[in-house]
Amino acid sequence: MVWSTPRNAATLTVSAKEDIAEGVVSLTLVHPDGARLPDWTPGSHIDLVLPDGTTRQYSLCGDRWDAHTYRIAVLREPEGRRGSPLSERNREPGGGSAYVHDRLRPRDRVGVGGPRNHFPLAPSEKYLFIAGGIGITPLLPMVYQAQLLGADWQLLYGGRARASMAFREELTAAYGDRVHIVPQDELGLPDLAAWLDTPRPDTKVYCCGPAPLLAAVEAACAGWPPYALRVERFTAAARTAPVRDTPFEVELRRTGRTVTVTPELSVLEAVRRAGADVLSSCEQGTCGTCLTPVLEGRPDHRDSVLADHERAANDCMFPCVSRSRSDRLVLDL
Numbered sequence: 001m002v003w004s005t006p007r008n009a010a011t012l013t014v015s016a017k018e019d020i021a022e023g024v025v026s027l028t029l030v031h032p033d034g035a036r037l038p039d040w041t042p043g044s045h046i047d048l049v050l051p052d053g054t055t056r057q058y059s060l061c062g063d064r065w066d067a068h069t070y071r072i073a074v075l076r077e078p079e080g081r082r083g084s085p086l087s088e089r090n091r092e093p094g095g096g097s098a099y100v101h102d103r104l105r106p107r108d109r110v111g112v113g114g115p116r117n118h119f120p121l122a123p124s125e126k127y128l129f130i131a132g133g134i135g136i137t138p139l140l141p142m143v144y145q146a147q148l149l150g151a152d153w154q155l156l157y158g159g160r161a162r163a164s165m166a167f168r169e170e171l172t173a174a175y176g177d178r179v180h181i182v183p184q185d186e187l188g189l190p191d192l193a194a195w196l197d198t199p200r201p202d203t204k205v206y207c208c209g210p211a212p213l214l215a216a217v218e219a220a221c222a223g224w225p226p227y228a229l230r231v232e233r234f235t236a237a238a239r240t241a242p243v244r245d246t247p248f249e250v251e252l253r254r255t256g257r258t259v260t261v262t263p264e265l266s267v268l269e270a271v272r273r274a275g276a277d278v279l280s281s282c283e284q285g286t287c288g289t290c291l292t293p294v295l296e297g298r299p300d301h302r303d304s305v306l307a308d309h310e311r312a313a314n315d316c317m318f319p320c321v322s323r324s325r326s327d328r329l330v331l332d333l
């Protein structure tokens with residue numbers, strides 16, 4: 001896998017804040033000096049470090065060819081548990097989304113880490129994009145990209161009500177009947193069976209939304225070819241027990257130290273105690289921040305980021321949640 005994991009957050013300025021749907025605001029972020037921002041690709045997210053110190057992850061949903069601005073969309077979650085497809089991992093009540101909605105103003109400065117992309121758009125002639133609510137945000141740049149490349153694509157976009165569905169008008173105006181809007185209060189839930197019951201080997205399915213939607217799409221795609229479906233989760237997937245409940249060793253090849261990881265320690269804690277500098281954010285295996293290259297050994301992957309074929313490669317892991325199958329892991333730390 002190719003990952004971009006910047007170690008330092010940049011300081012950007014909020015240049016615009018706009019209500020774009022019921023309970024959803026968009027933020028436009030620019031460099032204070034008007035400088036160019038790091039490139040990104042559809043599916044990327046940034047870490048937003050708010051002035052009150054909280055950090056949240058939000059998908060970039062603007063124009064990737066505009067090198068000077070980032071756009072994100074933030075759903076208000078009264079309990080502060082969800083602000084975007086990536087931020088439910090942040091569990092503090094009254095957290096990031098309330099701050100963004102109530103206190104953040106144009107001209108405020110925020111910290112921005114990334115962009116990182118663990119939901120990249122793979123090449124395909126046909127795509128089916130399935131969005132639930134604010135889960136539209138990572139899919140929006142994918143739709144633009146698919147259109148730009150002349151791919152055959154459809155978007156199935158479900159939401160609580162039309163007024164709550166961000167970018168609905170923009171999408172339908174630009175793409176007409178490629179976009180299928182399904183407000184639950186008018187039409188009920190999207191008819192996934194009609195869309196997914198027949199596997200289509202030439203089509204890739206990208207889905208982002210709440211856990212019940214992802215579970216339903218995963219079940220409906222069970223008969224599809226391997227790797228046809230990619231999802232981005234609001235929350236960490238349910239984790240089974242670790243493969244082993246005995247200690248194992250982790251060698252930090254570059255640091256030249258070896259640590260023993262006991263069952264009550266995470267690999268992240270253990271390597272930090274050994275002096276390794278590993279950046280983390282969610283510590284639930286969803287954001288991708290702590291990605292660490294694996295040189296030897298077999299990780300027990302327990303994250304919600306990697307696809308099956310990426311796990312099978314055993315060349316990287318997320319030490320905040322993942323552990324080891326083998327007696328020894330060698331990490332590039």
Ligand code: FES
Pocket residue numbers: 279280281282283284285286287288289290291303318319320321
């Ligand atoms: Fe988020 Fe490890 S810190 S995946």
